[in-house]
Amino acid sequence: MEIFEFQNLFLTSLKPGDYVGFTFFIGSMAMMAASVFFFFEYFNMEGKWRTSMLVSGLITFIAAVHYFYMRDFWAEFQVSPTEFRYIDWILTVPLMCVEFYLILKAFGAKVGLLWKMIFYSVWMLVAGYLGETVFRDSSPLWGFISTLGYIGILYEIWLGSAKKLADNSNDPALQSAFKALAWFVLAGWAIYPLGYMTIEGSGWLSGALDPSSMDIIYNIGDAVNKIGFGLVIYSLAVASTAKMRANN
Numbered sequence: 001m002e003i004f005e006f007q008n009l010f011l012t013s014l015k016p017g018d019y020v021g022f023t024f025f026i027g028s029m030a031m032m033a034a035s036v037f038f039f040f041e042y043f044n045m046e047g048k049w050r051t052s053m054l055v056s057g058l059i060t061f062i063a064a065v066h067y068f069y070m071r072d073f074w075a076e077f078q079v080s081p082t083e084f085r086y087i088d089w090i091l092t093v094p095l096m097c098v099e100f101y102l103i104l105k106a107f108g109a110k111v112g113l114l115w116k117m118i119f120y121s122v123w124m125l126v127a128g129y130l131g132e133t134v135f136r137d138s139s140p141l142w143g144f145i146s147t148l149g150y151i152g153i154l155y156e157i158w159l160g161s162a163k164k165l166a167d168n169s170n171d172p173a174l175q176s177a178f179k180a181l182a183w184f185v186l187a188g189w190a191i192y193p194l195g196y197m198t199i200e201g202s203g204w205l206s207g208a209l210d211p212s213s214m215d216i217i218y219n220i221g222d223a224v225n226k227i228g229f230g231l232v233i234y235s236l237a238v239a240s241t242a243k244m245r246a247n248n
């Protein structure tokens with residue numbers, strides 16, 4: 001019995017030419033490796049930077065666990081694992097908002113800003129989920145509703161209060177890291193709507209791209225954004241920790 005289950009765990013098949021399956025497999029390994037890295041680097045940081053490293057590690061770790069499920073689900077059914085995908089996002093995107101809050105906290109960020117960003121994220125993801133599932137035929141409408149939430153987040157970090165806090169911080173290291181994160185949200189997160197537009201039938205790109213491109217696009221987006229975001233936080237933490245040690 002035990003041997004049977006053990007075998008089952010490794011019987012997931014990855015067929016030649018299954019590029020979506022490949023990206024799920026690579027994604028799960030990349031997320032796992034990034035988590036180990038961020039968790040271990042936690043010990044090299046000072047003070048508040050430890051919390052930021054922990055959150056970076058949690059983001060990739062939550063993604064890694066979901067990627068293991070998504071990889072197997074895909075291998076078994078060759079169907080998008082939409083539920084696992086959105087459960088992952090609804091946990092990890094708010095944690096990315098927490099990263100913004102944590103780096104701005106020392107410069108006066110209030111919890112209200114965090115909740116506002118989380119609200120926009122949840123709005124964006126719930127609308128996207130509805131467009132991919134129950135209201136698939138009207139996916140452009142739900143994509144539009146979702147985009148309003150995305151614009152809310154963009155507004156906060158490019159023009160709104162988050163941007164102002166960064167500008168007023170007088171900390172060049174913080175400012176350049178904040179700018180890099182803001183670019184991830186503007187350019188990196190824009191990868192996701194492209195994947196969404198491949199929804200068969202109603203998606204604007206569904207004539208041009210195969211529906212299976214959706215998962216490849218989402219998987220690329222996740223690798224770029226979750227690991228890239230964490231690495232920006234990591235470099236900021238390294239620089240600030242070095243400064244804190246030099247001042248002591």
Ligand SMILES: *C/C=C(C)/C=C/C=C(C)/C=C/C1=C(C)CCCC1(C)C
Binds near residue numbers: 190
């Ligand atoms: C780690 C996961 C991340 C950073 C996921 C981000 C997801 C988005 C920015 C999704 C955005 C969408 C739209 C703006 C419109 C179409 C529907 C979505 C949900 C794909």
